[in-house]
Amino acid sequence: MSTSPNNSSNSLATAVAASSPSQFSTAKGTILRGYLSKKGHVIKNWKLRLFVLKIGSNYIEYYVDESKESTNSPRGKIPLYNCRCAEYVHTKNNNPREYCFNIETFEGKSWIISAGTKDQQVQWIESIKEAASYAEETDESKLAKHKQIEKMIQDDMRHKSRVPIIKLLLLGTGESGKSTVVKQMKILHSKGFTDEEKDFYRRLVHRNVIDGMAILVHTIQEHGIQVAPETRAAIEQFASWFQVYQASRPSLRLSNNHSPMNTPKLTSSSSSISSTSISPNTSFNLNDAAASSSELGQLSTSFEANASLVEDKGIPTHISELINKIWSDSIVQTDVIIKAQRYHINDSVKYYLNELSRLIKADYTPTSFDILSSRSQTTGVIETDFKVADVMFKIVDVGGQRGERKKWIHFFEDVTAIVYVAAINEYDQMLVEDGSANRLQESLTLFDQVCNDASFPNSSVILFLNKIDLFQEKLKRISMQTCFPEYKEDQTYERASNYIKNLFLSKRKQSSKFVYSHFTCATDTKSFEKVFSSVQDIILSNVLDATVV
Structure with a gap:
């Protein structure tokens, strides 16, 4: 039972020392209660208050008694x-x-609190850190902060003649x-996509469909799946x-920023693929007793004219019928598409085929979601202003493959904030460029380097833990221990996602550098708008604070 506060000022220290927190569990989580002394923000005296911390709550509450x-x-x-x-x-x-211990909140406000014993101090600090790892920003806080930021920007602009650039x-x-x-930013803040861009994405969607089906076909052949x-x-x-189509199709580019994703090459040769990766030089063993080489050659010749027109006219009707026939097989929609992840099939292929x-x-004409779901490898640098x-x-997007990272150093100057994107659903997948390296482990290593890089010591880091929709689905069938053998928690989204978040946050070596983490689904415009609004306020608040004389 918690000790009641002593009304005598002479016995305040005694009351605090005697107060030990009580800890018990409820359906909502562990509760930590205890009388602690809090230093006032206005009148700098100490008041004994009953502090209550519920794991799973977004607040610590304190009461008079x-x-x-x-x-x-x-x-x-x-x-x-x-x-x-x-x-x-x-x-x-x-x-x-x-x-004593200090709690510094997201908005920069501090609470100085005094415990009665060393054990009590340690227990509260550890419990607060655990609760903070699960806490979410409240709507009230977001709204108040957003209004404050807008007012600060308006006040700041009255004293400046030019538009600030972030x-x-x-x-x-x-x-x-x-x-x-980047696509979401164009949708939300840059009037969407031009006609030229929509035509590019129309072609890219069709190419994603065709290449996705090619990977499914390869998966069937490579694993000997009966259909x-x-x-x-x-x-x-x-x-x-x-x-024939792959050999004759032109490069697909938009302003020289994108190149097609890795695609397979299907042939009717007798050599079978020996590698688990797919590259333009891959050959597939598609010899079957049901079709002779001469028959396949005749089919190739008859399809050649249509293949050259795909980029302009779209997928030929008889080819779309073949694609639909293959996809309609229940084995392809279940066993095959799961195994195809080994060959880096795009996440959006299932959506497109449906x-x-x-x-x-x-x-x-592609919808916004079609465009958001499209996949192409970023090469070079894309700058988007809004x-x-x-x-x-100004968002600067550079390629993420290992070969592209050497270009990053040229863009470190004058960076206001780093937005680091990690796909947490990739905990069981390997890199395209290195089949022995786990994707999520690679992302953790790269985040360590980025977060602690001396090139931008004063830049805030915004961490997007992305693709949570795919992560939730994958947790139902693939253990987290695939990537993290030491993981002992259950497979629930809350436990698994917070475990990964804390792994990323633990990489920060500079206590002065803030890392703001958000779970995201970048293809969901409505939820991403809320996330970016919060991120926007963080960045602008930090910039305005830095300019205060």
Whole structure:
């Protein structure tokens, strides 16, 4: 039972020392209660208060006494989201106090609290850190902060003659979703996509469909998966057409920024693939008794004219029928597509194949979600500008593959903040460029380097833990221990996602550098808009604070 506060000022220290926190569990999580002394923010005296910490809550609440707790009338609340808690040595005004700790909130406000014993101090610090790892930013806090930021920007602009520029460097490993973040910015803040861009993405969607089906075909052949006879016949015809199409199709680029993702090369040769990776030089063993080489050659010749027109006219009707026939096989939609992840099949292929009847229409124009789901490898550098609340944002997106990272150093100058994107669903996948390296482990290593790089010591780091929708689905069938053998928690999204988040946050070596983490689904415009609004406020607040004289 918690000790009640002593009303005599002479016995305050005794009461604090005697107060030990009580800890017990409820359906909502562990609760930590205890009387602690809090230093006032206005009148700098110490007041004994009953502090209550519920794991799973977004606040620590403190009360005058237990009677106020019973009526749910807290004296105050301390927000836990992204807060810092550490031991604090209080020696001001010749009045030293032992066993203090400081809680610094996300908004920069500090609470200095004094415990009664060393054990109590340690217990509270550790419990607050644990609770903070699960806490989320409240809507009230977001709204108040957003209004404050807008007012500060308006006040700041009255004293400046030019629009301030915020430079964001978008980093992460390949296929983490960085380019999707840029697409969302265009949708939300840059009037969407031009007609030229929409035509590019129309072609890219069709190419994603065709290449995705080619990987599924390869998976069937490589693993000897038994499919229905009509599926096998469709596979043979598609494979023959694909080898002609792939050999004749032109490069697909938009402003020299993108190149097609890794795609397979299907042939009817007798050599079988010996590597688990797919590259343009890969050969596939598609010889079957049902079709002779001469028959396949005849099919190739008859399809050649259509293959050269795909980029302009779209997927030929008879090819879309073959694709639909293969995809309609239940084995392809279950066992095959799961195994195809080994060959780096795009996450969006399933969505596109389910939407095939719409995508092949003559008047097809890609929707925003179609564009967000499209995949192409970023090569070089893409700079995207957009204006929000009288501030110009410049996002610099550079390729994430190992060969592209040497270009990053040229863009470190004048960086306001780093946006690091990590695809947490890739905990069981390997790199395209290195089949022995786990993607998520690679991302952790790269984040360590980025977060602690001396090139931008004053830049904030925004961490997007991306593709949570795919992560939730994958947790149902693939153990986290695939990537983290030491993981002992259950496979629930809350436990697994927070475990990964804490691994990333643990990489920070400079205590002065803030890392703001957010779980994201970059293809979900509505939820991403909320996330970026929060990120925007963080960045602008930090910039304005830095300019205050």
